Amino acid sequence: MNAFSPSEDDLHAYVDNQLGNERRRQVELYLSAHPEAAALVAQLTREKQSLRAALDGIPAGATPAQLDPAYIRRSLRARANRRLAMAASFVLCMSLSVVGGWQLRDMSMRARYLPMADAAEAYRIFATGDTAMQMVDLKTADVTQLQTWLDRRFVQSEPVPNFEMFGFRPVGARLMASEQGTAAMVLYRNASGQAIVYYMRPPGNLFHFDKGERKDGELLTQYWRRGKYFYAVVSPAGQAALAPIQRAMNPLRG
Structure with missing residues (x-):
């Protein structure tokens, strides 16, 4: 009979308390005899605790499934x-x-990589629904305060866009984790409740695209690189009230 050896999925399920009693017992016996596997489980547990700690500020019931650590x-x-x-x-x-x-x-x-897909996903999570404002780290309409908040976390970042001439003002901001590193988004709304997201993050190790725009379902993502970071403005496509902003932010113009 072959000795039991847990798969990577078994170890993740063990950390997430998703194993049955018998399989959990087998995994625990294996870990007691294999220090390298036990060290991996300890690392996974620390990652889970870090993700939980990052979400502690969000009220219970307000967390989308996409933010669950598991x-x-x-x-x-x-x-x-x-x-x-x-x-x-x-x-x-x-x-x-x-x-x-x-x-x-x-x-x-x-062909498979969609530039700044994480920016569009941030819009879907934080700019829609009634709980969006409960999930921001900073609630403010002051552009100067927002800039100071970003400058403490992103060295030599671009100035926060001012969309007041189009009727949109900032309402809050949030830090997020992306595959490329720490990201940030600033949420803007107009008097009608329409939303725009300004998103920034480091380039990471993926393709270093330059600038452009693309539609992702109902959203238009306009993106560019300047200095040390990638930036994007995400807004609903096909809405007349947003067309002036989208023309002004078109990265292919300049």
């Missing part, structure tokens, strides 16, 4: 597995032609 870990793990599978699929191409293989790899991955 959900975040599962999503990142699945995303990593997809990337590994994608990379493996290019090994054959490299064996046929080193240059052609890497060109195909680059083209294929670029």
Whole structure:
């Protein structure tokens, strides 16, 4: 009989208290005999506690499922597995032609990567619904206060956009974790309750795109890079009240 060896999914489920009694007992026996696996579980537990601590400021019942630590870990793990599978699929191409293989790899991955998709997701989480204002870290309409708040966290960042001439004022801001590092979003609203999100984050190790805009479902994401960070403005597409802002923010103009 083969000795029991837990999979990575077993270890994550163990940390999330999602194993049955028998499987949990097997995992605990394995951990007691394998210090390296026990160290991994300890690391996963610390990550879970850090995520929980980051969400402590959000009232109970106001947290979207996308912010649940177990959900975040599962999503990142699945995303990593997809990337590994994608990379493996290019090994054959490299064996046929080193240059052609890497060109195909680059083209294929670029076709799958959507620039600033995390900005659009931030809009969906924080700019919609009745609980959005309960989830911000800073509630203010003062652009100077917002700029000071951002400058303490992002060195040499761009000035916060002022959309008052279009009828939109800031109402709050929030720090978030992204795969590329710490990100921030500033939420703007007009008198009708329509929302715009200004989003910024470091570039990370993914493709260093320049500037552009794209539609993601009902949202328009306009993005650019300046200095040390990537920036985006996300707003609903096809709404007349937002068209002047979208024209002004069009990164392809300048």
